[in-house]
Amino acid sequence: MAAETPAAPTSSIRPEGAQRSLEERGNAPVVAPANDPNSMANSVRDAAMAAALTFVLGFFFLGVRSDFAPGGLALEFRWGLLFIAVAIIFVARLLLNIFVFRTTKPLTQRMGSTFKGVGAGGGLGKWLGRALFAFALVLPFFFTSFFPGQSRQYIDLAILIMTYIMLGWGLNIVVGLAGLLDLGYVAFYAVGAYSFALLAQYFDIGFWMALPLAGLLAAFWGIILGFPVLRLRGDYLAIVTLAFGEIIRVVLLNWYEFTGGPDGISGIPKPTLFGLEFKRGEGGFADFFGIPFDNIHRFIFLYYIIFVLAIVTNLVTLRLRKMPVGRAWEALREDEIACRSLGINTTNTKLTAFALGAMFGGLAGSFFATRQGFISPESFTFLESAIILAIVVLGGLGSQIGVVIASVVMIGGIEMLRNLGFLSQVFGPGFEPTQYRMLIFGVAMVLIMVWKPRGLVSTREPTAVLKEKKRIGADMVAQGEGH
Amino acid sequence: MVSASQSAATAAAPMPGAPRNWDVNPVLTVEHLTMRFGGLVAVNDLSFNVGRGDITALIGPNGAGKTTVFNCVTGFYKPTEGRTVMRHGDGLLQDLVEEVTAGGLRSVQMGDRAVFLLERMPDFEISHHARVARTFQNIRLFGGMTVLENLMVAQHNVLMKASVFTIGGLLGLPRYRIAEKAAREKAVYWLERTRLIDRADDPAADLPYGDQRRLEIARAMCTEPHLLCLDEPAAGLNPRESQELNALLQFIRAEHGTSILLIEHDMGVVMEISDHVVVLDYGVKIADGDADHVKNDPKVIAAYLGVEDEDEIDIPEVKKDLSTAGKPAGQDGGVA
Numbered sequence: 001m002a003a004e005t006p007a008a009p010t011s012s013i014r015p016e017g018a019q020r021s022l023e024e025r026g027n028a029p030v031v032a033p034a035n036d037p038n039s040m041a042n043s044v045r046d047a048a049m050a051a052a053l054t055f056v057l058g059f060f061f062l063g064v065r066s067d068f069a070p071g072g073l074a075l076e077f078r079w080g081l082l083f084i085a086v087a088i089i090f091v092a093r094l095l096l097n098i099f100v101f102r103t104t105k106p107l108t109q110r111m112g113s114t115f116k117g118v119g120a121g122g123g124l125g126k127w128l129g130r131a132l133f134a135f136a137l138v139l140p141f142f143f144t145s146f147f148p149g150q151s152r153q154y155i156d157l158a159i160l161i162m163t164y165i166m167l168g169w170g171l172n173i174v175v176g177l178a179g180l181l182d183l184g185y186v187a188f189y190a191v192g193a194y195s196f197a198l199l200a201q202y203f204d205i206g207f208w209m210a211l212p213l214a215g216l217l218a219a220f221w222g223i224i225l226g227f228p229v230l231r232l233r234g235d236y237l238a239i240v241t242l243a244f245g246e247i248i249r250v251v252l253l254n255w256y257e258f259t260g261g262p263d264g265i266s267g268i269p270k271p272t273l274f275g276l277e278f279k280r281g282e283g284g285f286a287d288f289f290g291i292p293f294d295n296i297h298r299f300i301f302l303y304y305i306i307f308v309l310a311i312v313t314n315l316v317t318l319r320l321r322k323m324p325v326g327r328a329w330e331a332l333r334e335d336e337i338a339c340r341s342l343g344i345n346t347t348n349t350k351l352t353a354f355a356l357g358a359m360f361g362g363l364a365g366s367f368f369a370t371r372q373g374f375i376s377p378e379s380f381t382f383l384e385s386a387i388i389l390a391i392v393v394l395g396g397l398g399s400q401i402g403v404v405i406a407s408v409v410m411i412g413g414i415e416m417l418r419n420l421g422f423l424s425q426v427f428g429p430g431f432e433p434t435q436y437r438m439l440i441f442g443v444a445m446v447l448i449m450v451w452k453p454r455g456l457v458s459t460r461e462p463t464a465v466l467k468e469k470k471r472i473g474a475d476m477v478a479q480g481e482g483h
Numbered sequence: 484m485v486s487a488s489q490s491a492a493t494a495a496a497p498m499p500g501a502p503r504n505w506d507v508n509p510v511l512t513v514e515h516l517t518m519r520f521g522g523l524v525a526v527n528d529l530s531f532n533v534g535r536g537d538i539t540a541l542i543g544p545n546g547a548g549k550t551t552v553f554n555c556v557t558g559f560y561k562p563t564e565g566r567t568v569m570r571h572g573d574g575l576l577q578d579l580v581e582e583v584t585a586g587g588l589r590s591v592q593m594g595d596r597a598v599f600l601l602e603r604m605p606d607f608e609i610s611h612h613a614r615v616a617r618t619f620q621n622i623r624l625f626g627g628m629t630v631l632e633n634l635m636v637a638q639h640n641v642l643m644k645a646s647v648f649t650i651g652g653l654l655g656l657p658r659y660r661i662a663e664k665a666a667r668e669k670a671v672y673w674l675e676r677t678r679l680i681d682r683a684d685d686p687a688a689d690l691p692y693g694d695q696r697r698l699e700i701a702r703a704m705c706t707e708p709h710l711l712c713l714d715e716p717a718a719g720l721n722p723r724e725s726q727e728l729n730a731l732l733q734f735i736r737a738e739h740g741t742s743i744l745l746i747e748h749d750m751g752v753v754m755e756i757s758d759h760v761v762v763l764d765y766g767v768k769i770a771d772g773d774a775d776h777v778k779n780d781p782k783v784i785a786a787y788l789g790v791e792d793e794d795e796i797d798i799p800e801v802k803k804d805l806s807t808a809g810k811p812a813g814q815d816g817g818v819a
Contacts, residue, residue: 316653323652324635324642327628331636334625341557341617342637342706343610352649462629466671466683470629476688477627 043097051090058085129401136162136307140300155299159306159371161411163364166310168391168403170360173317175389176398177326178353179333179479180229181238184245185388187225188218188358190380192365194252197265197375207271207370211363218362219355221248226354230347245385253377264376268369270298271305306367313360314400320356322463329353330398330463334478387411394448396455397479405456414441503773505534505759508573510710510742511556511615516565518551518766525551526766529565533710533759535573538736538743540753542777543763544786549746550620552763553714556744557617558606565602569613571709572596611640616708618699620715620746626688630679630698633687634670637705642666673701677731693724697731704735711735713745717752725749729756754778762786 063082066073135142139158143151167189174182195214199205205213225244229237252259259265270278276285278298285301286293320326328349331339339346369375391410395402417440452458458474509532518526526548533539541549554560556567566584570576572595579598583591590599590612599613609615625633635642645662646652652659674680677697682690687698696716703711716732717725729752735741747753753760753774760777762770764786770777777783 319653320649323649324639324646325649327632327636328639330628330632331625331639334627335623337559338619338623338625339636340559340606341610341619341623342639342702343607344636344639345607345611460627462632462684464629464631464635464667466631466667466680468684470684470686472627472629472686476686 040098043094043101046097046101047090047094050093051086054086054089055082058082129404132401132404133311140303144296144300152296152299155296155303157412157415159299159303160415161407162303162306162310163368163371164388164391164407164411165404166306166313166364166367167361167388168395168407169310169313169317169400170357170364171388171392172357172398172400172403173320173329173360174353174357175392177317177321177333178329178350179397180350180353181234181241182354182357183238183242183382183385183389184225184248185241185357185361186380186382186384187245187248188222188361189365189368189384190248190252190377191218191221191358192362193369193375193379194259194265194365195362196366196369197268198259200269201265201267206269207366211366214366215359215363218365219359221362222355222358223351225358226351229354230350242382242385245380245382249377249380252380260376262376262378264374264378265369266374268373268375270373271301271370273301302367302371306364306371309363309367313363316356318400325349325352327463390445394445394455396452396457396459396474398460398477399455399457402455402457409444410441413444417441503534503759504537505532505539507575508535509533509575510535510570511744512566512568512570513552513556514566514568516552516555516567517563518548518555518560519563524766526555526562526763529763529766529768531761531768531771533742533744535570535742536736536740537758538732538745538756539759539761540757540774541744541746541761541763542748542750542753543769546765547763548766549763550714551766553617553712553744553746556601557615557712558601558604558609562602567601569599569601569609569615569710570597571599571614610706610708614707614709615712616703616706616710617712618696618703618714618716620718622692622695622699624687624695624699624702627686629684630674630687630690631667631670631683633698633702634673634705635666637702638666638669640706669705673704676734677701678727692719693721696720696724696728700731700735704739704741708741710742710744713743713747715746715748717747717749720749722751725752728752732756 059082062085063078065076065078067076068074136158140151140155143154143158147154167185170188171182171185174180174185192214195217196207196210199210199213200207225241229240232240253261255261272278273285276288278285278301280286280293284293285297317326321330328339328344329352331342331344332346332349332353336346339349368379372379387410391403391406394410395404395406417436448456454474459471460474460477461471462469511533512530513532514530516526516529517524529548529552541552543549551560555562555565568580570580576596576598579591579593579596583589583598583600588600589603589608590597599609601609601613601615604613610617625636628636642652642659642662643649646659647656671680671683674683677700679690679694679698679701682694687695690698696719700711700713700716703713713732717728720728732743732745733756736743745753745757757774760770760772760774761768762777762780762783764782769782769786770780772780
């Protein structure tokens with residue numbers, strides 16, 4: 001690099017691309033000071049260049065189209081489309097230049113700081129959390145009163161989101177607090193689900209009995225996984241956890257006599273309310289309370305089960321953070337060697353993190369089994385692990401409220417993208433919006449990570465305060481192994 | 484040959500008759516410690532004592548193996564050969580040392596006296612049970628945690644016990660609340676001692692360099708060590724901060740009776756506060772004694788001035804020493 005640009009000594013220590021992007025972002029005031037009279041002219045020139053490039057590139061893709069014609073192919077020119085594209089690029093680039101690239105106060109920065117104030121700033125963050133909690137508490141009745149027609153659909157979606165919130169909180173212990181990158185978290189979800197399904201199938205055990213057993217079994221498997229990965233760091237840790245997740249799934253798939261293999265397990269019992277089943281007729285929930293039977297009761301009940309489970313996960317995590325073991329997790333994320341020099345048994349500390357995270361995954365898994373009534377290994381693929389991890393990373397490692405926001409955005413967002421019928425009015429009747437939802441989703445994720453690379457809520461709240469609680473910026477907090 | 488030169492150095496103490504504290508009342512004894520990394524011998528057959536209540540300095544040119552000795556003592560390396568004995572309780576405790584060595588044990592405790600063989604213990608137990616705390620040459624703080632949290636993490640084992648392995652703490656037992664309060668008080672005490680009390684709620688990574696050094700010492704002291712090992716505590720400090728460090732170390736020794744073993748390049752610090760100086764060069768001990776003795780030792784001067792050839796040496800004692808004892812530096816495993 002130094003050989004290419006001998007005149008610029010800085011470029012030998014910094015890649016050229018990095019330098020250019022810095023200039024474009026306006027972080028280098030020498031290039032584009034805010035009050036520079038050339039700034040506007042430069043912005044226009046830059047936008048014009050971008051528009052010219054668009055014209056050159058777009059000419060063949062948009063401007064010209066080959067079409068069938070008598071005697072072969074004919075070229076059809078679409079100048080209108082081409083010039084619309086060029087105009088869009090010009091205006092967008094100009095606006096970006098004016099508001100983001102060539103100003104000392106980029107709009108993105110201001111948006112970032114506003115959001116920090118909302119999501120993380122002590123008071124507002126707390127109020128946001130309380131508001132979300134209050135809404136979650138009355139959510140089923142909100143939907144049954146205001147959207148009676150679609151309430152079942154919405155409550156079902158809320159159950160799904162709540163399941164992912166719980167999984168995200170569970171994984172947050174391992175990844176966010178202890179800093180151990182776990183790519184196979186879905187394994188514990190599967191262990192929990194299959195524990196309950198098999199216990200119900202072979203021993204006829206109900207949901208409430210099986211729930212703690214499923215949690216314990218998952219924690220046990222967390223410790224089993226924990227042992228071999230204790231010595232591993234970084235990428236190796238991630239790969240082994242990934243392999244573990246796949247092993248569990250493949251075993252479930254191939255152990256046909258015991259787990260039913262790809263056929264899965266069906267007829268998993270529904271949870272009861274102190275022995276009351278949610279069924280029509282004699283002895284059911286509706287009959288006992290003398291209200292007319294409605295299928296929605298069962299959904300509301302399921303919602304409250306997962307709500308309570310998730311809240312328990314959150315409370316336990318929040319409380320553990322202020323316990324010695326929680327502080328040791330975070331210290332482990334910051335510096336493992338320093339931990340050992342202070343007499344902390346890092347082996348046990350990692351194992352407790354794995355076991356606890358696995359236990360909450362297992363509890364969520366057995367809830368999943370009872371909600372679905374049917375499970376098969378297909379539900380526990382690597383994609384699930386990736387989604388849960390994405391929720392944790394997107395929300396901000398170690399942040400509880402971040403996980404909630406990310407779950408609502410990701411899981412709710414994917415579902416909401418199914419209802420994009422209005423888009424077909426824009427793009428013509430041939431446009432099928434659901435086919436694009438993963439694309440839109442991917443672009444949204446990339447944008448969020450560019451905008452907030454450390455997740456939506458990236459500041460850390462201290463666990464012990466002497467005089468004044470000061471939140472700790474993400475740039476200080478270590479990310480632990482494998483990031 | 485090596486041990487001959489070592490015994491020669493020890494014998495040349497200024498007061499041969501008076502028993503020295505580190506010989507009769509050692510808190511730590513390092514015996515025949517050897518550490519090899521493949522073909523490289525970083526430390527070769529090193530023996531020295533650290534006296535109880537003393538400030539002992541381990542000095543030597545770069546690459547002499549000082550940090551390797553630290554890592555062996557604190558369990559971060561398993562020494563290739565040798566024995567490291569940590570004692571709780573006055574005297575040589577010879578009976579206990581023999582009992583624990585012969586019995587293949589890690590440690591033995593009798594009343595308030597105890598003996599630990601550090602080379603048999605994992606690193607975290609050395610800190611927890613043998614009560615050896617350390618700091619690092621390149622500071623290792625928990626940067627994303629506040630200053631106060633750093634000191635709370637250091638009291639992990641005490642709090643863990645008080646919280647009945649977290650379960651009691653989760654249930655909110657009063658015992659844990661009392662222990663947590665005591666831990667905070669101890670943290671505040673050390674923050675006041677190290678003048679960091681105003682920064683208690685700031686992230687550790689935000690502190691200036693000198694403050695980070697002091698915080699690391701405060702954190703190590705929160706584990707209530709019997710022996711505090713400091714790896715270049717004065718590195719990067721300005722003269723005023725160095726003076727403060729001296730005062731802090733002397734305070735620690737005087738008020739808490741903690742023995743201190745430190746690696747240091749700043750001779751001002753070493754000569755001013757050390758009771759006992761051990762000099763290493765190429766993994767071998769070349770001098771051992773009090774500060775005045777070491778300061779005038781020709782081999783030490785030669786090692787620090789980097790004398791390479793006999794012809795260049797114009798100090799008669801060094802010439803004599805080198806011709807009788809050989810060149811300890813050149814022949815010990817070829818440490819580069």
